[in-house]
Amino acid sequence: MNFVRSVKNIIRPALFARLTDRTAGNESEMDYLIEYQISAVIGVLDRWAERGRDIPVETLTKIIVKISSEGILPAVQEKIKYTNPLI
DSSP: OOHHHHHHHHHHHHHHHHHGGGOTTOHHHHHHHHHHHHHHHHHHHHHHHHTTSOSOHHHHHHHHHHHHHHOHHHHHHHHHHHHOTTO
């Protein structure tokens, strides 16, 4: 079993345990949502490591929390407006 699969197998049950009372009847769909979120966070952490940890961990944490709570599109739109006021 590879490292990513091992991490997912640890995180998934913990998330399900926190959401059990709210997922009644939607376990299959919730599994896909959790898979998406776990994969996204692992992917971002992997990219950060590949880039030599080019931004502070605090900044990375803010990015992950923002995307996780608001979605990717608002985060991207904010950066586009911030870096290019003509758009």
